[in-house]
Amino acid sequence: MIAREGLVEIEVPRISGEKGPAKSGGVFYNRAMVFNRDITIALLLSQNFRGTCLDGMGASGVRGLRIAREVGCPVVINDWSAEAVEWIKKNARRNALEVEITRRNVNALLHERKFDYVDIDPYGSPAPYLPAAVAGVRAGGILGITATDTAVLFGTYARKCLRRYFARNHRGPYSREMGVRILLASVVREAARLDMGIRPLLSFSHDHYVRVFVRLERGAAKADECVESIKEMEWEGKIYGPLWTGDLHDVEVVHRLNPPDYMESAETIRELRDIWANENIFGFYDTVSIAAAMGVDIPPIRHVISSLRDAGYRAHRTHFCPTGIKTDAPREAVLRAVTGESISGSD
Ligand SMILES: C[S@@+](CC[C@H](N)C(=O)[O-])C[C@H]1O[C@@H](n2cnc3c(N)ncnc32)[C@H](O)[C@@H]1O
Incomplete structure (x- = not known):
């Protein structure tokens, strides 16, 4: 062949x-x-x-x-x-x-x-x-x-x-x-x-x-x-x-x-x-797992990324998981972004 x-x-x-x-x-x-x-x-x-x-x-x-x-x-x-x-x-x-x-x-x-x-x-x-x-x-x-x-x-x-x-x-x-x-x-x-x-x-x-x-x-x-x-x-x-x-x-x-x-x-x-090019941060947050744990609807990943960026953090997709976000934001800020709460000035 x-x-x-x-x-x-x-x-x-x-x-x-x-x-x-x-x-x-x-x-x-x-x-x-x-x-x-x-x-x-x-x-x-x-x-x-x-x-x-x-x-x-x-x-x-x-x-x-x-x-x-x-x-x-x-x-x-x-x-x-x-x-x-x-x-x-x-x-x-x-x-x-x-x-x-x-x-x-x-x-x-x-x-x-x-x-x-x-x-x-x-x-x-x-x-x-x-x-x-x-x-x-x-x-x-x-x-x-x-x-x-x-x-x-x-x-x-x-x-x-x-x-x-x-x-x-x-x-x-x-x-x-x-x-x-x-x-x-x-x-x-x-x-x-x-x-x-x-x-x-x-x-x-x-x-x-x-x-x-x-x-x-x-x-x-x-x-x-x-x-x-x-x-x-x-x-x-x-x-x-x-x-x-x-x-x-x-x-x-x-x-x-x-x-x-x-x-x-x-x-x-x-x-x-x-x-x-943007993956050199340890770990990532899986928005699906977080939404499930918090009992909220799964948010569109781009919304979570935008709200983290608007709050001044780095936030990027990762090839490891289609619903994952690599970010330097504290976990608390990620939870708020997933639930749709405001995170500006949260740090
Ligand atoms: C997965 S295939 C390699 C596929 C190839 N690199 C490609 O891209 O198509 C693994 C090959 O390693 C050879 N092999 C396994 N153990 C070996 C060893 N200890 N020394 C040399 N060749 C070995 C096998 O005969 C087999 O042909």
Whole structure:
């Protein structure tokens, strides 16, 4: 079967639109991950990236081949499956792209070689790959990680979340943001062991997965600073974490995201860019949950945002929840905005 994505064309034995951790093995091309690959390329383009990339878990090779063609940097595509390597070779030839193709356990490869960008895109949890992934990124380089084990990361399987990520999450409107922050904390722990810190460039949840891009920064002081920002946090009556309490995105990077028009997700990325640019506040308030708790009708979100802004606060939508508002207003002011009371001068 032939699939076209970005500026490449690939052949695969199976095309899927599967959301969630894949249940079966075998090489396949997942349409549900086009946005994930588009944003990866848009981010590398925004950095004028020229270093060496590792697509550590290549499958059909689509991600690495797109990076080679669309970013134009040297790429290594790896997969431990012999079948996958055959498809990657075929697809590299099909697109006339010169890439290095390796058949290794990615954990071994990352302890032997370093790269300027490493992409970890496993079936399910990235937790078993984090120590090697951090070790295999050159200081100053970028690590991109996908997690599809969202039932764990978002707290549906609370004990498993503790085992895999050493953190507590709770199902509900806040689980997505907290899950992203829990994953970032796991990356911080691995980086700190190597006297490195992280700078999140972009962190989000989308459909059935979480994706984070972080820059690895060398230095014990940087590592200390990152470790300090891992805390347990109380939010709307529940304790979450320990999790990353720092910024989710580098706003400069977000502003520079400029997806080429040929990308299928160009419009979605542009829309999200404006939301991501204002998300560096911890937590948000879900207007639906607050209205339900207060026994009032659900107000239009834009009204709540306007009244908070009119009262002099920052207030923005968040990609984590369509009815959520990120704001620096005190909780009391948010409750009043939801119930339609005046909040001017309330602080
Ligand atoms: C979810 S797929 C990757 C999809 C691909 N990155 C894309 O964007 O289409 C995961 C791949 O990782 C490979 N894999 C799993 N564990 C691995 C390991 N320890 N080392 C190398 N490859 C591994 C599997 O063979 C599979 O092809």
